[in-house]
Amino acid sequence: MLKLPIYLDHNATTPMDPRVLETMLPYFTENFGNAASRNHSFGWHAEEAVDYAREQIAQLIGADPKEIIFTSGATEGDNLGIKGVYEMYASKGNHIITCTTEHKAVLDTCKHLEKLGAEVTYLEVQPDGLIDLKELEAAMRPTTILVAIMYANNEIGVIQPVKEISAIAKKHGALFFTDAVQAVGKIPVDVNADGIDLMAFTAHKMYGPKGVGALYVRRKNPRVKVTAQLDGGGHERGMRSGTLNVPGIVGFGKACELARLEMASDTERISKLRDKLENALKQIEESYVNGNPAHRLPHVSNISFKYVEGEGLMMGFNQDIALSSGSACTSASLEPSYVLKALGLGDDLAHSSLRFGLGRYTTEEQIDFTIKAVTDTVLKLREMSPLWEMFKEGIDIDSIQWAHH
């Protein structure tokens, strides 16, 4: 029997794996020590647990455990990585390169730094969502200290050419930061092979707890430093003060271990389901998959259904299926998704998009249900869409003088 509602919003957050919870539980009660208490066994136990988690996390990304700085999540990691580099390397330059489809935690951090004197280049993306490496090369300056490009996009799932980007940054003597929230735990990420200097990621996107994340900070070739953004007890090698969230960190470690061991089998299963969903929904007339299909996360599909509006579409099944839309109406801003607009999609297509994010517990039965529900609703709404009627009559909608509000 199919249990409703179905969760297909795994890019927003993931349910915690019960094995992760089980690992965490003792650290709330009997092993409650402060990992910074050096003088008694409660502290030692906690520190030991944190060290073990640090190893589990480092192993997933091919790092040294000492290169893991714990944070409250990826927003903090983005802030610490970018602001920390800007402050630390101020004598070297003030230019940062990022791109227009980054998460707000990166874009708004860069905007904040612009007010403080930073010069920021926002690279446009190509229609498939990837940056143009030639444009990156051309944007590099002698004063460029940091290139901040995300590993994989949260809305469309496209994977940026990280190796090539880091090589360009290195050639010009700049550091490479990547927000890898959507990638770590889902696809193989190796900080050495990928040439990453700093990387923000978080537990709750990979079946771990909310409120804990990490910033990877390279220690060798080159040795990277960031200026702390929180002053205090000098935890985390002085880069991030604050008592460590031991249960959260333990859970994060376990989540990374599970991701490492199960990534291949999870990916194989989930990508099959994603392809089934996508292929079925592509059968609907005038539906378009957004983002480069070859360089994409295995569990994401972003599809625009032309001539129906995303929020209206979701209303047809949101009692039963949880997912996200690029429509303006679902956000507070009343603007459609800036990521989809950056791909060059018209506002109408951006308004008509749905993001499907599959996960570890997604079943074929759920996908079959979703295919039917989405297809039925699209067809029903098109029957009441004036734009669909015009399209069917061969009227060019772009030629109409619309009254803009």
Added chain:
Amino acid sequence: MAYSDKVIDHYSNPKNVGTLDKASNTVGTGLVGAPECGDVMRLQIQVDNATGIITDAKFKTFGCGSAIASSSLATEWLKGKSVDEAVKIDNMDLVEELNLPPVKIHCSVLAEDAIKAAINDYRSKNGLEQLVFEERIH
């Protein structure tokens, strides 16, 4: 955001979805909104030329649930009214009836605009002067 039961009802069972013959001089058509804004409404009225009574109303809407519900309710209200009465339908009446939250008031404004545009289309087809409505800030 949770929708009111009335919005859900109009969305699930929209009243008067369809198309009237826009070439007929007894039909007035109003097309308002813009695809880029995520809302397009087309509202049509069929008028009995002898009595001035709206005998039928149809809509098609591209938009969110509140936009669909606003236009569905508007067509319900239009049927049986005279054109002169129809002009007086106020967007706030739709807001109240559908219990629309503040962020969705623009959907009701659009429906009111669609009614007025349909009436003016009907008037111009029948040699009547255009009614002038106050400019609204959406």
